[in-house]
Amino acid sequence: MMSLNKLLHHVHLSCVPKDIQITGITLDSRKIQKGYLFAALPGTKSNGCDYIDMAIEKGASAILLPINVPFPQTDHCIAIPCDNPRYIVSLMAACFFxxxxxxxxxxxxxxxxxxxxxxxxxxxxxxxxxxxxxxxxxxxxxxxxxxxxxxxxxxxxxxxxxxxxxxxxxxxxxxxxxxxxxxxxxxxxxxxxxxxxxxxxxxxxxxxxxxxxxxxxxxxxxxxxxxxxxxxxxxxxxxxxxxxxxxxxxxxxxxxxxxxxxxxxxxxxxxxxxxxxxxxxxxxxxxxxxxxxxxxxxxxxxxxxxxxxxxxxxxxxxxxxxxxxxxxxxxLKGVRGRMEQAAILPNSAAVYVDYAHTPDALAHLLQSLRPHTHNNLHVIFGAGGDRDAGKRPLMAQEAAKYADYVIITDDNPRTEDPDLIRQEVKMGAPTALEIAGREQAIAQTIKKLQSGDILVVAGKGHEQGQIIGSVVHPFDDVTIIQKYVGSL
Missing domain, CATH: 3.40.1190.10 (Mur-like, catalytic domain)
Structure with a gap:
């Protein structure tokens, strides 16, 4: 608990005539409790200013909001308008906690x-x-x-x-x-x-x-x-x-x-x-x-x-x-999902998992594995949906430059059509093999690995899900790899 005027003084805003005690600070209108300060921040997907009335009804004592945003007439809640509420709420949080x-x-x-x-x-x-x-x-x-x-x-x-x-x-x-x-x-x-x-x-x-x-x-x-x-x-x-x-x-x-x-x-x-x-x-x-x-x-x-x-x-x-x-x-130990050794095959081929999901990261990953590859270097990767589409063919170009075998698959297509994403990726490596299902791509490639080969499955690293539409389906590259290596 902290006085509102102490918070306002800390962020160089004018104090209020009648000081009150703030019991918590939140950006989430669902978490508001009596005595809270609610920061009504504009966002790309939702606008906190749309929840000002709800915040007052739930007992918020103060609301931080952008200048020129309408505020209802009330004696139960104090409006704190400012030029940059995102910045101000960070300073307030640092003071409160x-x-x-x-x-x-x-x-x-x-x-x-x-x-x-x-x-x-x-x-x-x-x-x-x-x-x-x-x-x-x-x-x-x-x-x-x-x-x-x-x-x-x-x-x-x-x-x-x-x-x-x-x-x-x-x-x-x-x-x-x-x-x-x-x-x-x-x-x-x-x-x-x-x-x-x-x-x-x-x-x-x-x-x-x-x-x-x-x-x-x-x-x-x-x-x-x-x-x-x-x-x-x-x-x-x-x-x-x-x-x-x-x-x-x-x-x-x-x-x-x-x-x-x-x-x-x-x-x-x-x-x-x-x-x-x-x-x-x-x-x-x-x-x-x-x-x-x-x-x-x-x-x-x-x-x-x-x-x-x-x-x-x-x-x-x-x-x-x-x-x-x-x-x-x-x-030192390797970080999970970063050049993580997932399995060694009976023929000594190795399979790694890495989080690389940009052209530069993919290039560095493959360059790093090349000195340890005594035969062929394979890479499986995709590109996320609803993200920077311009990097998709660039990732494929780097993969084709440094790997012997390139397999393009799905990686969190989200709300985009996965077929179209793979097509855009493949523009950078027209001769790459395309296998839509990520598990299928892993299974088929593992069966082809020869002694001295290295396979790296890139893009997801430590992640535990595949996002299709707005649903997160359980999916772990390491678990899938070990499943198919164990069945050899």
Whole structure:
């Protein structure tokens, strides 16, 4: 419980003459209880302003709403009009749920957010800290806290701060979280007190929402321009698209943040060489102090290295601290659904599952598996419905470029016609095999695998459902793969 005027003072809005106590904050009109503050936010699918009357009837004491939205005459509820209610409600939530972990790191980028956040959490836990990560895989921690809400890359403005308070009450003081472009654009991370921010890479994705590449980049840059404080640590993959890198570095320079570049072109932490091994990869690294380290990680995939280097740069106190992380790297575990080994066939062919669902991610996935492929590399993938349609043929082009056999199938067609989606995908790889049913595609391909082959089933990763229309049907790539490998 908190006074309304304390919340208004915190967000620099005018206080009300008669102060009242707020018992809760919500964006969801169904959750309103007596004494709540309801944030009536305009949205793409529904408009919170349509539920103002309902909120008053259910006992809301105050309603945050955009300026110029009509408000009914009432003595039982206070209207709080403002220019940017999404931003304001995030700051209010940060004040209302005021317990936050002391050390917070946020990661943005097209690909690699989940893995980087998870590696940060793992390294902290290997150092015996209570730590958590928030993102596409939900809330993971080494405590008995169990999050049961919806899984979003970046939770909504209020849910995020509720989670932070709950984690703090479970003695978590180290947190890594994913910062999606949607979450940043919708001010969901505003109010956080992060000490470091990471940028993994930037390639095409979510243009159905952002409309063009520049708006997509600007949404992600909010993490550095508006949320990471002046002087904060800014870790960036130096090997990403150079035009994007230039704009990212400029934003960091303007905020006088501590830029830490990693990768083959890295200065804070440079990758000198990679040697693929049957059990993983051997790395040779050099720090800004010219210290060199050789270490073997038990993970396949070149992009895994980028994520590990970025994770170290974001949590290191300084250049000397890198040496403390090196002995921990052999103990890292792969993130579920990211280059996850699902099965080994009796003839030694291997099957992997990965979340790659953009052209760049698919290309990196296949390039990473190639050094470990002693015969043919097969890939099964599709494209989601009601999402950026422009990337569909581009994904197929990358698949055809790097795999020996390409199989196009369904992947969450949602409300679109799956046949039309596959046709659009196939424009990028006209000779690819098309098998509509995802389970059928997996079953048929597994039967064809020879010794030394690798099959990767891409696009869904950790997901547990196939969305057809508006219905989520139970479907797990790993379970399906193991079912058919077990029947050989």
């Amino acid at each position: 005021s317990k936050h972990p002391q050390h917070q790191i946020a990661i943005t980028g097209t690909n690699g957010k989940t893995s980087t956040a998870d590696f940060i959490r793992q390294i902290w836990q290997l150092q015996h800290y209570k730590a958590a990560s928030i993102g596409t895989l939900g809330v993971i921690s080494n405590t008995n806290y169990h999050y049961t809400g919806p899984v979003l890359t970046t939770p909504d403005n209020i849910m995020l701060h509720e989670i932070l308070t709950s984690l703090t009450e479970h003695n978590v003081q180290h947190l890594a979280l994913e910062a999606s472009s949607h979450g940043l654009d919708q001010y969901r991370l505003d109010g956080l007190t992060i000490e470091a921010a990471g940028f993994t890479n930037l390639t095409r994705d979510h243009l159905d929402y952002h409309h063009d590449f520049q708006h997509y980049l600007q949404a992600k840059l909010r993490l550095f321009k508006d949320i990471l404080p002046i002087g904060g640590i800014a870790g960036v993959n130096a090997d990403m698209d150079q035009d994007a890198l230039t704009q990212i570095k400029q934003a960091i320079l303007e905020r006088k943040q501590n830029l830490r570049l990693v990768g083959e072109q890295g200065q804070f932490l440079q990758l000198l060489s990679v040697t693929p091994l049957p059990e993983g990869q051997q790395l040779v690294l050099k720090t800004a102090l010219n210290d060199r380290f050789s270490v073997t990680i038990p993970l396949l995939g070149r992009y895994q290295i980028d994520n590990i280097l970025l994770a170290m740069a974001l949590i290191a106190k300084d250049e000397h601290d890198i040496a403390n992380f090196i002995p921990l790297l052999p103990h």
